[in-house]
Amino acid sequence: MRPSKLLWAIPSATFHATRNQVFKRAPRVASALLRLGNVSGRGGAHEGPGATDYFRGVVSDYEQIAAHTGVVADAKDLFRNRRVLELGPGDTRAVALMAKLRGARLVEGYDAFDITSRDESYLRGIYEPLMARDGHDGGWERAKELLRDVRMLPSREALRAGEKRYDLVISRAVLEHVSDLDATFDDLARVTTPDAVQIHKVDLRCHGNKFDHELDFLMFPDAVYRRMASHTGMPNRVRVPGYLDLGARHGFSLVYAGATHRISVAEVDAVREHLASPFNVMAREALAVLGVWLVLVGPEHPLASKALHDLTTEALPVAPAEILSRF
């Protein structure tokens, strides 16, 4: 490894390992600090007024991907009458609010961290313009009314309790933070109807943990990375092939996958031999994909018969950027 990278990697590992200890020993304090700092994970450009565009883009993307995949004939019908679970909504319930406005029958959220903002002026600054831009009157009072029965489930136990109740599961920039994807999909298999649809956007980039290359975070050996990341929700480092066969292990059919970001194979080759195991022997194309849309359905959904059983990374199409937001 280049000495300059080593000079970056050692303090980075130390910083994250210390932070991880705080999250491990005092998770409620850590969540409270994230809340107080309004740390949303969206990035500074998508805060305040920028959040309105962001959430409009997020919801529109779910609708467009659903229509592109044939889950709905008309994009605007995605949420109508659905019972929706949003994984990892983050610090607002903006997506829940928009789903309600679009006719969802039930919306609930599950987040591993209790970071929903309690700051009324912050939330109001997002919800009011969101509603106004969609042509809905009533402002803050109407938003509160719509969100009154939107439950945020505080634990996996709470999520797993009860009947199979969701027929639409959505997430954005969440699955890459889930430390045990099989446990999460096991939960989803328990709480979704047999004809449920899942739409996930997964961000496989480094989330800022780099020196000068998008794959630098794959340099940390697994044992070191676990000490840095086990309790903080840092990326799990699962690469795209790990998502293509995830659903099938839990009874879901993958009916669409499309890459959102890629680097070139030459860029992969520039660092691959310096990456930790198993990344240093992974297929170049698998390392080159840095984001993916996934659409999965339950066994009784009409699209289940069109499952992409053997989709490989090499055959992964590019997601249709022309119908998607810039977020």
Ligand SMILES: C[S@@+](CC[C@H](N)C(=O)[O-])C[C@H]1O[C@@H](n2cnc3c(N)ncnc32)[C@H](O)[C@@H]1O
């Ligand atoms: C980058 S943020 C994205 C938040 C939101 N979806 C958005 O687009 O603004 C990642 C979210 O995933 C949540 N998260 C992390 N691990 C999770 C898990 N195992 N299950 C559910 N949510 C999780 C985090 O707390 C955070 O809210």
